[in-house]
Amino acid sequence: MEQKPTISRRKFLKLSSCSLAILPVAIIATDRTRAQVKAKKEAVNYQDTPNNGQKCVDCQLFQPPNACIVVDGDISPEGWCSLFVLKQGNATSD
Ligand code: SF4
Numbered sequence: 124m125e126q127k128p129t130i131s132r133r134k135f136l137k138l139s140s141c142s143l144a145i146l147p148v149a150i151i152a153t154d155r156t157r158a159q160v161k162a163k164k165e166a167v168n169y170q171d172t173p174n175n176g177q178k179c180v181d182c183q184l185f186q187p188p189n190a191c192i193v194v195d196g197d198i199s200p201e202g203w204c205s206l207f208v209l210k211q212g213n214a215t216s217d
Pocket residue numbers: 169178179180182183184185186190191192193194198202203204205206207208
């Protein structure tokens with residue numbers, strides 16, 4: 124006759140609590156991985172000044188007050204990079 128594997132109640136609770144303890148670490152690790160997807164400023168020719176009237180504050184990817192969805196680090200509202208995407212309804216003529 125085949126014997127079923129058994130697990131004690133104490134062992135089950137211990138394993139369950141370990142799993143719950145690991146969950147927040149896994150979530151944080153996932154968030155950090157996501158953050159590392161951002162481009163380095165050098166890779167997108169970022170500069171702290173506008174380029175031909177284009178500036179971060181007018182870009183769809185800008186996150187006020189000083190961040191960007193796709194570029195890493197502090198981003199000036201007056202900056203610019205090669206990934207610039209004009210916000211809908213904005214014009215860049217000076
Ligand atoms: S111009 Fe570049 S750095 Fe500035 S908000 Fe847009 S994508 Fe980000």
